[in-house]
Amino acid sequence: MVVLLVNGKFCKDPTLATAEDFYFTVLNQRKETNNPFGFNVTFGNVDNVPGLNTLGLSFARADVGVNGQVPPHYHPRASEILGVSEGTLLAGFVSDQRLFTKTLNVGDVFVFPQGVIHFVVNIGEVPAVAFASLNSQNPGTIFIADTVFGSNPSINPKFLAKAFQLDSTIIMKPRTIFV
Amino acid sequence: MVVLLVNGKFCKDPTLATAEDFYFTVLNQRKETNNPFGFNVTFGNVDNVPGLNTLGLSFARADVGVNGQVPPHYHPRASEILGVSEGTLLAGFVSDQRLFTKTLNVGDVFVFPQGVIHFVVNIGEVPAVAFASLNSQNPGTIFIADTVFGSNPSINPKFLAKAFQLDSTIIMKPRTIFV
Amino acid sequence: MVVLLVNGKFCKDPTLATAEDFYFTVLNQRKETNNPFGFNVTFGNVDNVPGLNTLGLSFARADVGVNGQVPPHYHPRASEILGVSEGTLLAGFVSDQRLFTKTLNVGDVFVFPQGVIHFVVNIGEVPAVAFASLNSQNPGTIFIADTVFGSNPSINPKFLAKAFQLDSTIIMKPRTIFV
Amino acid sequence: MVVLLVNGKFCKDPTLATAEDFYFTVLNQRKETNNPFGFNVTFGNVDNVPGLNTLGLSFARADVGVNGQVPPHYHPRASEILGVSEGTLLAGFVSDQRLFTKTLNVGDVFVFPQGVIHFVVNIGEVPAVAFASLNSQNPGTIFIADTVFGSNPSINPKFLAKAFQLDSTIIMKPRTIFV
Amino acid sequence: MVVLLVNGKFCKDPTLATAEDFYFTVLNQRKETNNPFGFNVTFGNVDNVPGLNTLGLSFARADVGVNGQVPPHYHPRASEILGVSEGTLLAGFVSDQRLFTKTLNVGDVFVFPQGVIHFVVNIGEVPAVAFASLNSQNPGTIFIADTVFGSNPSINPKFLAKAFQLDSTIIMKPRTIFV
Amino acid sequence: MVVLLVNGKFCKDPTLATAEDFYFTVLNQRKETNNPFGFNVTFGNVDNVPGLNTLGLSFARADVGVNGQVPPHYHPRASEILGVSEGTLLAGFVSDQRLFTKTLNVGDVFVFPQGVIHFVVNIGEVPAVAFASLNSQNPGTIFIADTVFGSNPSINPKFLAKAFQLDSTIIMKPRTIFV
Structure with a gap:
């Protein structure tokens, strides 16, 4: 099956819209x-x-x-x-x-x-x-560390080492946290 | 003197911008x-x-x-x-x-x-x-009552009376509050 | 059945478009x-x-x-x-x-x-x-009187009375005309 | 003197705007x-x-x-x-x-x-x-004939002759009308 | 069958996108x-x-x-x-x-x-x-000669003759090249 | 002196524009x-x-x-x-x-x-x-390493250490290259 998407979201039939569709209630809960x-x-x-x-x-x-x-x-x-x-x-x-x-x-x-x-x-x-x-x-939302050091597959550590001017073994150590 | 304006605001020289320019602090004061x-x-x-x-x-x-x-x-x-x-x-x-x-x-x-x-x-x-x-x-921000009933000069009360299907003397009574 | 709509209208296949699609003729008729x-x-x-x-x-x-x-x-x-x-x-x-x-x-x-x-x-x-x-x-096109005084359901007359600084019985009298 | 322009027009001071600024009256005159x-x-x-x-x-x-x-x-x-x-x-x-x-x-x-x-x-x-x-x-508003055949200076007639597949002497004859 | 089109192209499911989708390789071939x-x-x-x-x-x-x-x-x-x-x-x-x-x-x-x-x-x-x-x-991409002299059906040669101030028989001669 | 800027660039007087304004010639030089x-x-x-x-x-x-x-x-x-x-x-x-x-x-x-x-x-x-x-x-154009590790003043190394899950002394070593 091929999935095709339109740019943006489909709209609900406006005659079926209710006030609930404009409402959100969990922002007072601590996470x-x-x-x-x-x-x-x-x-x-x-x-x-x-x-x-x-x-x-x-x-x-x-x-x-x-x-x-x-x-x-x-x-x-x-x-x-x-x-x-x-x-x-x-x-x-x-x-x-x-x-x-x-x-x-x-x-x-x-x-x-x-x-x-x-x-x-x-x-x-x-x-x-x-x-x-x-x-x-x-x-x-693009988190820098996750994107640069945690991508799948990884960016070649040799490339990252030069980009960040750090040793490639050091730079890849925390990778598991970002993946 | 003729005042000419550009659409939008002038920008501060970015080299003079400081963190204060992105900051606002009075929202915790009761009004x-x-x-x-x-x-x-x-x-x-x-x-x-x-x-x-x-x-x-x-x-x-x-x-x-x-x-x-x-x-x-x-x-x-x-x-x-x-x-x-x-x-x-x-x-x-x-x-x-x-x-x-x-x-x-x-x-x-x-x-x-x-x-x-x-x-x-x-x-x-x-x-x-x-x-x-x-x-x-x-x-x-366009307040309905202020705009329709409090404009300067007033919209002709006879016109408003027909538009709102109310007596024109009634409709203009609270005008002083909206002006 | 759930109706889903895209933002905007679908387009006709352009190879089927005719000059009629760009034409409108009733504007000379009195209403x-x-x-x-x-x-x-x-x-x-x-x-x-x-x-x-x-x-x-x-x-x-x-x-x-x-x-x-x-x-x-x-x-x-x-x-x-x-x-x-x-x-x-x-x-x-x-x-x-x-x-x-x-x-x-x-x-x-x-x-x-x-x-x-x-x-x-x-x-x-x-x-x-x-x-x-x-x-x-x-x-x-948003008509002020229809929207404010003729909505379904009605905006609470007490709220409208304060907003327009009129008596709530007066303000709701012409409602049937706007609904 | 160097003339510098902003993209778009300057705005009149809005407090000096009048209804005349939104009005135009000569469209009923035959030309x-x-x-x-x-x-x-x-x-x-x-x-x-x-x-x-x-x-x-x-x-x-x-x-x-x-x-x-x-x-x-x-x-x-x-x-x-x-x-x-x-x-x-x-x-x-x-x-x-x-x-x-x-x-x-x-x-x-x-x-x-x-x-x-x-x-x-x-x-x-x-x-x-x-x-x-x-x-x-x-x-x-870009008129085709004025632009292509009446530009200043003229587009090289030899180029136009090939573009329009016409003899270059023919194509430049009406030029004076478009300039 | 009626074909309906959305404005723009459908999107591939992003989870199925590959680097090939962002790549094009024939620009070094002489045509x-x-x-x-x-x-x-x-x-x-x-x-x-x-x-x-x-x-x-x-x-x-x-x-x-x-x-x-x-x-x-x-x-x-x-x-x-x-x-x-x-x-x-x-x-x-x-x-x-x-x-x-x-x-x-x-x-x-x-x-x-x-x-x-x-x-x-x-x-x-x-x-x-x-x-x-x-x-x-x-x-x-709108080619001037193809559009003006090669449309289907043709623009009335009499109209084009006046627009380009050329004889209508001359102006339509190269038409077959543009159609 | 206060410098005020408009959003975007001023335009040259279009009657003074020349073909040079649309032309750039150094892209064939090796750097x-x-x-x-x-x-x-x-x-x-x-x-x-x-x-x-x-x-x-x-x-x-x-x-x-x-x-x-x-x-x-x-x-x-x-x-x-x-x-x-x-x-x-x-x-x-x-x-x-x-x-x-x-x-x-x-x-x-x-x-x-x-x-x-x-x-x-x-x-x-x-x-x-x-x-x-x-x-x-x-x-x-925002280079990641220059921005994150070479800003002026520096982002607190302790914050960066946690963000990138690296030791703060390691992370700041190449800083001089990015500043």
Whole structure:
């Protein structure tokens, strides 16, 4: 069987749409952050909020444990607004090799321009929670380490060694974590 | 003097940009809702967050007092995601004359498609707070009553009387509140 | 049966397209305006002119009887050019609560920016006819009174009473006309 | 002096905008068609209707004398809707080398997709008038004969002779009319 | 059977995509230019490189024989970058009836803005080869002579005679070459 | 002095434009690749080809020495077509953690979708040359290692150590090469 897809999602018959299609309710639930990076992201997008189809928006809740981080990543198709609702986060992004960082407390908001590599780190004493909105139905999220060091199959370690100017045995050691 | 404007905002010299340009900090402050409608909206956009320029995003905090409402309005250039952080709100919008409503508690999210008339009403016992993200740098906010009944100069009351099928003296009575 | 729709319309096989698909012929026919508002609009869009699919244009003829009006409405996805071919119309729109109006005679043209609330009123002695072009295949037309006071189900009259600062019994009286 | 231009037009200070900026009044005036092709086009765009700036629309009136034509041309940045208000026009366009034509009487409408070569010919007994709307602020109008045979400097006649498979002396004869 | 098409191409199931879908290998093969114009174009687009779907790019190789030309044409939906890899080409386009031309040797690059009529002529002693990239998945290519003089059915020769100010018998003589 | 910039580039007065503005001639010159990565890229964009302004295209020549590579990077605002004119390159990109690679010989073409991390490595015996076209006037080029490990100021090594699961002293050793 050949599967053919259209660009974008099919729409529900609008006469059958209900308010539930525009509604999402789990963002007040704390998530486990028990992993090597110490974070957990819950997405709200057209897959669980059908009414978002064609609207050009999606959102997320990020739980970041103490000392945890959402590691460096970028969204190829969206800018992001991040607001902190619990704890203290250090937010950072790099543009033209300049690093921009800011400590965010509850009620603070930070903006990540489309396509820049960014990260947030919990620099406080308690678990932190942030909410993000992205201006795309399908923003994409590309984590740097997973993509470069954890691809399937692996990028030739010799190539990566030159690219990152590190020994190839060193560079591939943590690979199992990223795959 | 003739003032000429470009479509959009000028950009700061990027070599002078700092993390402050991407940061906003007043969203954790409660606002007065002591007005006939019982609400107060604080906007974050390119005017107070210069880094938002060209990013296609803006955001807002809405305080809604007990029995208050953000009255019927629409954004001609943006869809909106609304999340509740305090209290209980009834959110509603009308599409093709069908009314979609949903009760939102803390952690609940609702979506308003671009251009639809929508409103939120505090149906709880305590002041409510919601945060909204909009996918435009300049979404526009058009309040129905202010625009139709409070324009300057007024739309001819005789015209409005026929449009709304109400007596023209009745329709113009609350005008002073909307102007 | 579940109906799934793609965003937009399917296209006819282009090898089967004919000149008829790009043609529309009923715009020279006068329409009845015997209703509470005194107008009648005939649309030309992809539903009756298949060749308009994907072109980003649609059009309309408006008949406006003596003392009639096309009541306040907006198009969330299109700007509009309106030209008068018979009679005299007063055209108006509100932007930032400022009212812009102009008397239009035969041959005069007026422009309504995307998303603004606008209306036209026959202020002459004879039936008026106007032609409009809109820069969207699917501009949407949202009549204010029908949407706010005639939705199904109704918006809670208590909420509307506060929003419009009118008594809730008064505001719901003409509802049957808008539903 | 070096002239630098921004892409697009400057905007008037919106607080100084008036209804006149959205208004155009000369479309009811007959124009001379006393030229080799027998037509005359009056444009309404941001140059004479400042309110059209950024709206994505422009319009035109075409007078076409008996036996006259608006010769083959295309708009690189707009689709077009054409409606006939006087006389009888034959409208045609070519897509994938297929010719689509239709006779248009008063009240008839025809659509020209973006970028296709099209033309209208007065095939009636009286002068014809048509109105066109285009979905671009700056649609561009490229007349084939003027562009190919009337450029300054001329395209090398030897190149044109091969391109059109005609003798180069023949092909350059009418050049003075197109320059 | 009625064929219905979506705007754009269906997508392959992404889990089945392979590197072959992003690869094209025939651009190093010389093509015959034995035709009245002396050129041959090989296109690379979504039809033979499925991975191009939705990317907004396509490309082409042009072989142009001695004295040959790619005759005047335009792309309604793309700008073009042309680079020469063999021989010497004269590239030209017309904008606002001004002719811009440039002699291109190996390694030279020239740009054709979206929608302008352009051409290249081999003005060297050897066959020439050029590579072009266009910023649309479906740029369209409209050859002027084929479209205006070779359509099916033909545009009325009397109309063309007036449009090009040539005798109608002369203008239709080479028609068989363009059909 | 405060520098204010418009989004995009100013346009030259079009009446002063010449064919030179659409022309670029240095792409046939071999470039040095004597650096730790073994590559050199020459860009053609609006800065050296003013006619590209607003056209949505730019291009580049890449010289890649023996054993050299264009290290992992992405373009946030453009897809890319790459064609090989000398030597043998291995091209690769990662999408959804899947690695797609292809060996490219002279005349072969490969496509990199917008926003994906990609690289090319010279796997042949001689220096390689490739030409690339990108569908943006300002595609952006973000090299992963330079951005993550060479930013100014540095991202906290402790954060990077956790993100890449490597020792922080190891990870910062090659920093001087990336800054």
